[in-house]
Structure formats: C-alpha cells, structure tokens
Amino acid sequence: MDGDDIGRWLLQQRKPATWKQLSTEQQERLTKLGVHPDQAPSPPRRRRVRQRARTRHSRHSNAA
Numbered sequence: 001m002d003g004d005d006i007g008r009w010l011l012q013q014r015k016p017a018t019w020k021q022l023s024t025e026q027q028e029r030l031t032k033l034g035v036h037p038d039q040a041p042s043p044p045r046r047r048r049v050r051q052r053a054r055t056r057h058s059r060h061s062n063a064a
Contacts, residue, residue: 014038 019037
C-alpha cells in the first residue's frame, strides 16, 4: 500500500507499549480484525543453584 510495509506496521501495533497508546476505538477495530496485542515477556526465571554438600576428605591422611 503506497510502499508501506504492512507486516512491519502490524508487528509494531501488536507491541504492548504501542497497543497502550492506541485509542479504545483503534484497539477494538484491530481486535475485530483478529489482531491482538502480544503478551509482555515474563521475566526470566532464576535458576536454582544446587549447592553440593562438601565433604571434608583430606587427600593425605596423617594417620599411620
């Protein structure tokens, strides 16, 4: 459409920050066309670090 990249425009409209800036009427019109905002990415999960039980073994035993 007159050199506009509709795919790029659509991706922009679906971004949560852009969607919030649209008027209610614009959001409703896009929703009727099947366009919905992308979900905001959830924060990355923190990995649990397993701590291995440390055993106190000496390589060199002084017991004789």
